[in-house]
Amino acid sequence: IEKYAVIGNPIEHSKSPLIHQAFARQFGKQIHYERLLSPLDGFSSTIKRLQAEGYIGANVTVPFKFEAYQLSYPNLTERALSAGEAVNTLTFTATDIQGDNTDGIGLRNDIEGNLGFEIRGKNILILGAGGAAHGVLMSLVGANSLTIANRTLAKALKMITGLYHDYDVRAVEYENLNVRYDLIVNATSAGLTDSALPLPDRIFSSDTLAYDMMYGRETPFMHQARTAGAQVADGLGMLVEQAAEAFYLWHGLRPATSPVIAAIRQQR
Ligand code: ATR
Numbered sequence: 001i002e003k004y005a006v007i008g009n010p011i012e013h014s015k016s017p018l019i020h021q022a023f024a025r026q027f028g029k030q031i032h033y034e035r036l037l038s039p040l041d042g043f044s045s046t047i048k049r050l051q052a053e054g055y056i057g058a059n060v061t062v063p064f065k066f067e068a069y070q071l072s073y074p075n076l077t078e079r080a081l082s083a084g085e086a087v088n089t090l091t092f093t094a095t096d097i098q099g100d101n102t103d104g105i106g107l108r109n110d111i112e113g114n115l116g117f118e119i120r121g122k123n124i125l126i127l128g129a130g131g132a133a134h135g136v137l138m139s140l141v142g143a144n145s146l147t148i149a150n151r152t153l154a155k156a157l158k159m160i161t162g163l164y165h166d167y168d169v170r171a172v173e174y175e176n177l178n179v180r181y182d183l184i185v186n187a188t189s190a191g192l193t194d195s196a197l198p199l200p201d202r203i204f205s206s207d208t209l210a211y212d213m214m215y216g217r218e219t220p221f222m223h224q225a226r227t228a229g230a231q232v233a234d235g236l237g238m239l240v241e242q243a244a245e246a247f248y249l250w251h252g253l254r255p256a257t258s259p260v261i262a263a264i265r266q267q268r
Contacts, residue, residue, distance in 0.1 A: 003054065004033040004250070007046060008061035011037045015264060016059050019243045022263065023255035043067045051092045057250045058090045059243070065101075065131060072099025079104060084134025084159075089246040100249060103132075104139030106242025107185070107213070114237045114258065117183065117209050119143050125181040127174075127197060127221070128188035129155035132213055136187060141167050147181070149174050150188075151197075174198045180205045184225070186212040191219030204228035215239060237261055 006016035012035065020033045036058075038046040043064045050058055060068040068087035069080065077100040080087050087099035111117050124143040126133055129150035137159065140146060145168040150156035156171035163169045174197055181203055190197055191214045201224070204210065210225030215236040226232045240257045247255055 001030055001032050002056050002250075003050075004031060004057050004059075005036045005050060005055060006033070006059040006061060007036045007038050007043070007064060009038055009040055009063065011035045011061070014061065015239065016061075016243060018264070019240055019260055020247060022260045023244065023247045023253075024251075026255050027251070027253055029251070038064065044071055047071055047090065047097065051094075051097065055092055057092060057246070059246055060088050060090060065135075069099055072097045075099060077101070079138075082138040084131065084137070086131055086135050088135075088242065089249060091249060100246075101135060102242040102245035102249070103135040103238070104137075105245050106240075107136045107211075107238045108139045109241040109245070109257075110233075110237035111183070111209070111211065114241070114261065115209065115233055119183070122182035123147075123179075125149060125177070125184045125203065127184065127186045127199075128190075129159045129171075130187070130189065132189070133187035134159065136185065136213070140185070141169075143183075144168065145170075147172060147177075149177055175200070177203050179203070181208060183209045183211065184230075186210070186214070186219070186221045188221075191217070191221060194220060196220035196224065199224060201228045204230040206230065209233065211235075213238060236264060240264070 006014050017033045024031045065086035069085045075098045080099045080101040083101035089100040091098045120142050121144050123145045125147045148156040148171045153173050160169040206229045208230040210230040211233045212219050212222050213235040215234040222232050240261045244257050
């Protein structure tokens with residue numbers, strides 16, 4: 001039986017096993033897919049053990065995406081190279097570890113495929129300049145313009161270095177956001193602590209899609225966007241879509257994602 005795992009710390013709430021098992025069932029495949037809690041200082045030995053035991057692949061989540069990048073270096077896909085030194089999908093051979101990042105394509109497939117919102121030509125605002133924002137940045141550059149807002153402006157400025165020659169990109173502070181956006185992606189971790197971002201209501205309109213990369217709860221960002229009349233989406237679709245891309249990498253098969261998204265939503 002093919003063996004896979006998702007590794008993080010914490011990991012007990014990960015839906016990845018459920019998602020990958022649902023995908024495998026669509027093709028009548030039997031797989032082993034487990035949740036693996038790695039010690040904070042033991043990620044590399046956890047990975048080496050999986051490789052030695054013949055695992056085919058692993059998904060990597062907080063806080064190990066950067067270490068996963070370093071472990072697979074220089075065996076990285078284009079997507080991983082452009083995702084801010086973060087890897088969320090590992091594929092093992094006896095001698096090699098390949099690193100990929102499916103978060104960006106997962107976000108784009110959810111927004112364009114599931115939500116029917118075309119990114120091309122739109123004015124997009126990304127909130128946050130940490131690991132999550134870096135991971136999805138390049139998947140959004142097909143837009144007309146890209147604005148990064150962050151509490152610490154220096155990090156947003158650094159994030160767009162190297163992009164402004166080829167794209168219409170800028171970095172601003174939350175309080176200085178003055179126009180409305182077609183798509184606003186919350187890639188901050190503020191929702192984890194129920195903290196509100198100091199966002200002016202004027203950035204939202206009734207045809208704004210306000211997308212929170214978090215799922216499982218209504219964040220203050222989602223609440224503000226909804227109250228201001230915007231369309232709101234959480235990150236469950238992205239979670240399932242990034243898993244579908246990893247599944248495709250490992251199995252060469254494209255699973256149907258909508259029934260899996262619907263099933264997880266119903267469980268709540
Ligand atoms: P992640 O991997 O989840 O992106 P991270 O790299 O630590 O985690 O980045 C967290 C992001 O959320 C940052 O953009 C951070 O803003 P700063 O760069 O100014 O620290 C943002 N963030 C977290 N909590 C926040 C809060 N309470 N208010 C505003 N921004 C917050």
